[in-house]
Amino acid sequence: MQKVRVRFAPSPTGHLHIGGARTAIYNWAFARHNGGTFVLRIDDTDPERSTQENVEAILRGLRWLGLDWDEGPEAGGEYGPYFQTQRSDTYAAALETIRAAGRAYPCFCSPAELALKRDSARDARGLSGYDRTCRCLDADSAASRVEAGEPHVWRFAVPDDLNEVSFEDAIRGNVTFPASSLDDLVLVRSDGTPTYNFASVVDDALMDITHVIRGDDHLSNTPKQILLFETLRHPVPTFAHLPMIWGADGKRLSKRHGATSVEAYRDSGYLPEAVLNYLALLGWSLDAETTLIDSRTLVETFSFDRVSSNPAIFDTDKLEWLNGVYIRALDVDEFVDRMKPWILGAGLASAEELRGLDDWLRKLAPLVSERAKRMDEIVPIISFLFSQDIAIAPDAAAKALSFPDAAATLTAARDALQTPPGFRDSEIEAALRDLPAALEQKPKTVFQAVRVAVTGTTVSLPLFESLELLGRDRTVARISAALTFLEARARVDAAEGRT
RNA sequence: GGCCCGUUCGUCUAGCGGUUAGGACACCGCCCUCUCAAGGCGGAGAUCACGGGUUCGAAUCCCGUACGGGCUACCA
Numbered sequence: 322m323q324k325v326r327v328r329f330a331p332s333p334t335g336h337l338h339i340g341g342a343r344t345a346i347y348n349w350a351f352a353r354h355n356g357g358t359f360v361l362r363i364d365d366t367d368p369e370r371s372t373q374e375n376v377e378a379i380l381r382g383l384r385w386l387g388l389d390w391d392e393g394p395e396a397g398g399e400y401g402p403y404f405q406t407q408r409s410d411t412y413a414a415a416l417e418t419i420r421a422a423g424r425a426y427p428c429f430c431s432p433a434e435l436a437l438k439r440d441s442a443r444d445a446r447g448l449s450g451y452d453r454t455c456r457c458l459d460a461d462s463a464a465s466r467v468e469a470g471e472p473h474v475w476r477f478a479v480p481d482d483l484n485e486v487s488f489e490d491a492i493r494g495n496v497t498f499p500a501s502s503l504d505d506l507v508l509v510r511s512d513g514t515p516t517y518n519f520a521s522v523v524d525d526a527l528m529d530i531t532h533v534i535r536g537d538d539h540l541s542n543t544p545k546q547i548l549l550f551e552t553l554r555h556p557v558p559t560f561a562h563l564p565m566i567w568g569a570d571g572k573r574l575s576k577r578h579g580a581t582s583v584e585a586y587r588d589s590g591y592l593p594e595a596v597l598n599y600l601a602l603l604g605w606s607l608d609a610e611t612t613l614i615d616s617r618t619l620v621e622t623f624s625f626d627r628v629s630s631n632p633a634i635f636d637t638d639k640l641e642w643l644n645g646v647y648i649r650a651l652d653v654d655e656f657v658d659r660m661k662p663w664i665l666g667a668g669l670a671s672a673e674e675l676r677g678l679d680d681w682l683r684k685l686a687p688l689v690s691e692r693a694k695r696m697d698e699i700v701p702i703i704s705f706l707f708s709q710d711i712a713i714a715p716d717a718a719a720k721a722l723s724f725p726d727a728a729a730t731l732t733a734a735r736d737a738l739q740t741p742p743g744f745r746d747s748e749i750e751a752a753l754r755d756l757p758a759a760l761e762q763k764p765k766t767v768f769q770a771v772r773v774a775v776t777g778t779t780v781s782l783p784l785f786e787s788l789e790l791l792g793r794d795r796t797v798a799r800i801s802a803a804l805t806f807l808e809a810r811a812r813v814d815a816a817e818g819r820t
Numbered sequence: 821g822g823c824c825c826g827u828u829c830g831u832c833u834a835g836c837g838g839u840u841a842g843g844a845c846a847c848c849g850c851c852c853u854c855u856c857a858a859g860g861c862g863g864a865g866a867u868c869a870c871g872g873g874u875u876c877g878a879a880u881c882c883c884g885u886a887c888g889g890g891c892u893a894c895c896a
Binding site: 334364366367369428432436450490493496497498499501504507509510511512514517537538539540542543562564571572599602606609610629630638641643645649691692702721750753764765767768769772773776778781 | 824832842854858
């Protein structure tokens with residue numbers, strides 16, 4: 322078997338999309354699995370919507386996922402250039418080849434005429450596509466009209482003696498299209514630029530692509546492309562059409578479904594390993610059981626016969642769960658490294674302030690990683706540790722600081738916290754453990770009161786560890802502040818005649 | 821309209837002629853417990869879209885229907 326060469330050919334009309342990312346992952350995995358070459362090609366034939374910014378975002382997105390390409394932008398390669406806009410000579414030459422084979426002709430029909438023909442032909446007899454008017458034009462007169470500069474496109478002439486085009490899709494098996502359903506597609510637009518179907522085939526041929534792995538939406542383009550490969554006298558690559566990814570409502574994935582770009586997931590606290598894992602499993606499976614898979618294993622085990630042929634709905638819940646699994650699997654130092662940008666980004670601390678806090682962050686890490694499904698969630702969880710004072714949430718006060726002996730309880734807790742010499746979580750726990758019995762309160766009542774006094778909320782990191790991380794001074798100060806708060810509230814209540 | 825593809829718990833999937841149709845997420849309950857998580861245990865949830873065949877036997881093979889999607893562009 323010849324050396325595998327596959328390509329991912331995004332159009333830089335937007336950022337790296339979830340669906341595109343999965344296509345890239347499968348291409349990459351297939352190439353690596355077979356010791357082949359992964360080519361990145363930028364299909365920027367749409368000058369209106371293509372931007373350099375999008376190209377960069379796509380490269381960034383791929384790299385973030387851990388995908389590397391052997392040929393393409395910033396990597397070079399013998400088959401370049403890897404931007405279609407830089408390959409116009411190539412398409413011109415290919416058009417000549419097709420003309421020489423007698424399979425291309427100029428078409429002078431205007432867009433308005435075509436639209437008219439389309440509508441009438443389609444509804445009348447179920448015919449599709451172009452009616453081939455210009456194919457029947459006298460060759461000499463057509464040539465002179467072209468010569469005279471009359472606006473025209475170049476069309477491919479589908480052979481008349483063709484019955485059908487069929488191919489063996491690596492995922493779907495045999496697919497057959499009747500030749501009558503194939504129309505004389507446009508190869509070159511009136512402005513001289515190639516259409517997608519043409520440019521894509523020319524590039525795939527010249528780049529010796531052996532396997533075309535792409536979205537299902539291209540399945541119907543395949544027979545036309547096969548005809549072009551054949552006319553160019555180039556071996557037809559193997560096609561593998563991946564099922565689409567849908568939004569939760571079963572519709573095409575769009576902004577309405579929330580984030581669609583890979584970088585948006587990065588920015589909302591997803592780990593690249595988790596996104597890769599989730600996407601890999603959206604349409605492919607290793608076996609009946611495996612849900613955790615890293616890129617190495619993916620490369621080792623990837624094959625088309627385990628790619629599903631039916632579309633999948635993108636399930637954010639499952640991605641989140643998976644992300645949580647990966648967060649918890651991070652070792653302490655790794656978690657600290659990944660936590661820092663979020664602390665900085667949220668303005669909880671400056672880089673300056675963070676310096677020297679590594680030991681402290683390492684102590685914090687396991688408490689947080691166990692509770693966050695996304696990295697952005699760590700910010701609200703740890704913010705109470707980064708301020709001098711906190712505000713007590715009214716509903717938290719109502720729930721945990723409104724029992725009769727609240728003030729006495731907090732005072733007793735504050736006193737008990739003076740004793741532990743090192744203020745370690747075990748010492749803190751020892752100091753507070755006996756309090757409930759002594760005060761004739763339930764443990765939960767006492768601990769929740771302290772929690773709200775110190776963190777401002779009823780839900781927080783484990784109490785004793787939180788106090789240790791806060792330090793004695795701030796802990797005591799916050800309990801005192803809470804006591805002041807209770808006094809003030811009592812005065813207001815009294816003034817308003819409440820009990 | 822025509823052509824093509826698809827259809828197994830709510831979701832992702834396993835299954836490739838004989839299984840009590842398996843796993844995961846989500847959901848519910850219990851345990852653990854200073855809150856929240858995490859974790860452990862258990863539960864509910866799929867007449868395999870529907871109708872015909874083929875076969876001793878069909879989620880698995882064939883045909884049809886329905887529904888969904890794609891293509892039918894001088895978009896990609």
